[in-house]
Amino acid sequence: MARNMTEKMAGKILILGGTREAAELAADLVAEGHDVTTSLAGRTKEPEPLAGQTRIGGFSSGEMDGAEGLACYLSKNGFTRLVDATHPFAMQISRNAVEAARLSGITFEVRRRPPWKRTEGDNWIEVDDLDASRDAIPAGARVLLALGSQHIDTFAARDDVHFIIRMVDQPERKLPLADHELVLGKPPADTASEIILLKSYGVTHIVCRNSGGKGAYAKIEAARSLGLPVIIVGRQD
Numbered sequence: 001m002a003r004n005m006t007e008k009m010a011g012k013i014l015i016l017g018g019t020r021e022a023a024e025l026a027a028d029l030v031a032e033g034h035d036v037t038t039s040l041a042g043r044t045k046e047p048e049p050l051a052g053q054t055r056i057g058g059f060s061s062g063e064m065d066g067a068e069g070l071a072c073y074l075s076k077n078g079f080t081r082l083v084d085a086t087h088p089f090a091m092q093i094s095r096n097a098v099e100a101a102r103l104s105g106i107t108f109e110v111r112r113r114p115p116w117k118r119t120e121g122d123n124w125i126e127v128d129d130l131d132a133s134r135d136a137i138p139a140g141a142r143v144l145l146a147l148g149s150q151h152i153d154t155f156a157a158r159d160d161v162h163f164i165i166r167m168v169d170q171p172e173r174k175l176p177l178a179d180h181e182l183v184l185g186k187p188p189a190d191t192a193s194e195i196i197l198l199k200s201y202g203v204t205h206i207v208c209r210n211s212g213g214k215g216a217y218a219k220i221e222a223a224r225s226l227g228l229p230v231i232i233v234g235r236q237d
């Protein structure tokens with residue numbers, strides 16, 4: 001048993017995180033006695049504390065791109081295993097992780113949540129990308145835009161739509177949307193709270209990506225229960 005623990009303690013693991021699954025993985029690995037660091041991009045002002053250590057910010061620097069920077073960080077800090085547990089739509093960091101693992105020859109693993117599957121009662125309009133999701137919104141709709149703040153510009157041209165924007169933090173810039181209101185805070189994990197929100201804002205459509213996982217599924221269940229259309233962007237991987 002003691003030998004087993006020593007073997008486990010020998011390696012250093014870097015988790016590329018920013019998701020609930022990454023936080024759960026860090027907690028599990030720390031509980032098993034591993035030396036774990038989670039890397040966050042730094043998008044959330046006050047991230048929840050994580051088991052093990054946390055480092056924040058991208059890996060690119062003046063002369064190195066992100067993949068090279070990550071490979072350099074891994075070898076400099078003696079990591080022996082890299083786990084990509086980032087969000088399924090965080091595609092750049094996942095590409096960087098593959099390349100960094102190749103450059104450094106480190107043990108590499110991808111933990112990717114499966115996408116949600118359409119089920120009976122779902123009224124999904126499935127599209128391939130954000131531009132198509134914007135174009136699928138009917139004029140006069142009241143849309144819950146359940147996307148990261150960096151994707152909002154795509155919808156700027158839709159001045160014929162009222163947007164309800166949910167964000168964890170107050171945005172640092174004025175949103176480029178003619179007609180919108182903000183709902184600050186994390187999305188509730190329970191369907192009943194999502195139903196209340198959708199009704200109280202008079203939402204007629206949801207726009208989101210097929211992220212998968214439990215955390216963001218309540219809005220899909222709430223939409224099903226209210227018969228609301230969900231314009232959902234599929235994964236391209």
Ligand code: NAP
Pocket residue numbers: 016017018019039040041043056057058059060061065066067069085086087089090091092093094096148
């Ligand atoms: P992205 O487009 O794939 O990454 C853009 C750049 O951000 C990367 O090139 C990297 O910079 C830096 N970066 C991203 N994730 C990082 C991490 N875990 N640690 C250190 N640097 C990271 O990513 P994104 O879509 O902006 O997502 C950023 C983070 O938020 C991810 O960690 C993801 O798990 C989390 N997240 C994303 C979403 C989403 O909808 N995309 C939703 C929930 C959570 P350098 O090239 O300088 O290294």
